[in-house]
Amino acid sequence: MGLAYEFDWSVLWRQPYGIWLIKGLGLTIMIGIIAWVIALSLGIFVGTLRVTPYRGLRFLGTAYVEILRNIPLLVQLFFWFYAGPMIFGETISRQINQISGLNIYVAIVGLGLYTSSRVAEHVRAGFASIHRDQYQAVLSTGMNQAQMYCHVIIPYSLRLIIPPLTTEFLTIFKNTSVAMTIGVAELTFQSYRIDADTFHGLEATSGAMIVYLLLGLTVVRCMGLVEKKFKIPGLVGR
Amino acid sequence: MFDVVFRNFGFLMGGLWVTVKLSIFALVGGIFLGMLVGLARLSKKPWVYYPITGYVNFLRNVPLILVIFWFYFVMPILVGQAIDPFPSAVISFIVFEATYFGEIFRAGYQTISRDLINASYSTGLTYAQTARYISIPIAFRRMLPSLITQSIVTFQDTSLAFVIGLPELVRRASIVDNLEVRSIQLFGFAAMVYFIFCYVGSRSSRHFEEKSRKANIL
Numbered sequence: 001m002g003l004a005y006e007f008d009w010s011v012l013w014r015q016p017y018g019i020w021l022i023k024g025l026g027l028t029i030m031i032g033i034i035a036w037v038i039a040l041s042l043g044i045f046v047g048t049l050r051v052t053p054y055r056g057l058r059f060l061g062t063a064y065v066e067i068l069r070n071i072p073l074l075v076q077l078f079f080w081f082y083a084g085p086m087i088f089g090e091t092i093s094r095q096i097n098q099i100s101g102l103n104i105y106v107a108i109v110g111l112g113l114y115t116s117s118r119v120a121e122h123v124r125a126g127f128a129s130i131h132r133d134q135y136q137a138v139l140s141t142g143m144n145q146a147q148m149y150c151h152v153i154i155p156y157s158l159r160l161i162i163p164p165l166t167t168e169f170l171t172i173f174k175n176t177s178v179a180m181t182i183g184v185a186e187l188t189f190q191s192y193r194i195d196a197d198t199f200h201g202l203e204a205t206s207g208a209m210i211v212y213l214l215l216g217l218t219v220v221r222c223m224g225l226v227e228k229k230f231k232i233p234g235l236v237g238r
Numbered sequence: 239m240f241d242v243v244f245r246n247f248g249f250l251m252g253g254l255w256v257t258v259k260l261s262i263f264a265l266v267g268g269i270f271l272g273m274l275v276g277l278a279r280l281s282k283k284p285w286v287y288y289p290i291t292g293y294v295n296f297l298r299n300v301p302l303i304l305v306i307f308w309f310y311f312v313m314p315i316l317v318g319q320a321i322d323p324f325p326s327a328v329i330s331f332i333v334f335e336a337t338y339f340g341e342i343f344r345a346g347y348q349t350i351s352r353d354l355i356n357a358s359y360s361t362g363l364t365y366a367q368t369a370r371y372i373s374i375p376i377a378f379r380r381m382l383p384s385l386i387t388q389s390i391v392t393f394q395d396t397s398l399a400f401v402i403g404l405p406e407l408v409r410r411a412s413i414v415d416n417l418e419v420r421s422i423q424l425f426g427f428a429a430m431v432y433f434i435f436c437y438v439g440s441r442s443s444r445h446f447e448e449k450s451r452k453a454n455i456l
Contacts, residue, residue: 070394070432070436071433071436072395072408074398075432078408078421079425079426083421083425083426087422170299174301177301177302180401188303188307191307201311202311202312205304205308208304209304212304213299217299
């Protein structure tokens with residue numbers, strides 16, 4: 001056995017590595033939260049498209065979800081980052097590539113789009129779980145289709161689907177790690193960078209895993225509060 | 239316009255083959271280990287239940303890329319020499335995906351009610367016969383859509399082995415892209431290949447879901 005490996009756990013706090021990890025965590029949280037805002041708003045919109053009575057809109061919604069769900073996030077990020085600017089032709093593409101922090105913007109938007117397709121599926125399932133009678137009751141009060149969705153169906157189904165959305169919110173923080181492949185210096189990137197600097201990647205990645213775990217626990221705790229606040233009175237087993 | 243894809247078609251398809259090979263290893267290993275994990279999660283023995291539950295909850299909360307790196311760093315220490323990306327990736331995928339498959343199996347085992355088993359015994363079937371003819375077929379039918387969905391996820395996940403330099407489809411597309419700078423065609427092509435595989439898979443998952451829904455009504 002070649003157990004001639006000497007552990008050096010100080011790479012987790014020794015300077016400059018401790019700061020790298022903290023900066024990485026900050027970027028992970030920032031990308032995750034902004035991408036989540038995009039994912040939630042787009043996901044609700046697309047999920048609603050998929051249950052409208054208009055065939056064309058339903059088709060658009062379905063195509064959007066199928067395309068984004070069936071292509072790996074890594075490929076999507078590469079496409080937006082490398083191919084995205086080229087779509088606009090050579091001169092504009094060169095200007096776009098000069099934007100500083102472009103990879104971070106691409107990561108946020110790419111991750112937001114990817115997650116929105118998954119949110120849309122949950123939103124649709126939430127709509128499906130609302131009984132037909134309730135739709136008719138809303139319409140009978142004199143609201144039109146748009147008002148019905150805005151004031152009753154969307155708020156109600158959002159409250160129903162908080163648990164699966166919690167899972168997606170957790171997943172979005174884990175998925176920010178894919179952004180390292182386009183050079184975003186988030187937490188996973190930093191732990192890999194520590195390896196390149198010290199050859200102690202094992203300690204660095206182990207430390208990063210614990211940090212992700214703690215981040216996940218915090219998210220679960222927060223979403224538990226949200227769930228409690230927005231739970232629908234009278235529904236059991238929630 | 240897609241000439242860059244045609245010129246490098248063999249190279250790219252070789253990458254797809256690596257992707258498929260890694261997926262097969264990951265799925266066979268992950269599903270087999272997942273079955274055991276699912277059983278352990280229902281075990282009444284605390285020394286089985288708690289360690290396995292800890293393992294599942296831990297890995298489900300960390301990003302796969304980090305797990306891939308971790309095994310890539312830990313394997314040389316255990317083996318005592320440098321290791322190829324492929325075996326390292328296979329091990330990380332089996333260990334990681336087994337936690338997801340384990341939860342599917344656990345849910346599947348749980349859908350089999352005590353009453354059903356007792357009813358089966360009362361007809362004179364033995365334990366083995368009950369498993370063979372009653373509980374396994376029913377549980378399998380109920381789990382099939384989730385198993386297919388998770389297999390699609392695994393297939394997409396293999397692209398992350400990119401980070402340890404495994405020459406799979408995305409890595410090869412990006413190698414060609416570095417030489418020829420034709421990102422739209424190359425990554426568009428990779429996206430299309432993944433889409434075709436995964437779309438067919440997700441359609442079949444939905445088909446089985448509909449089928450078992452209809453069967454349950456009868």
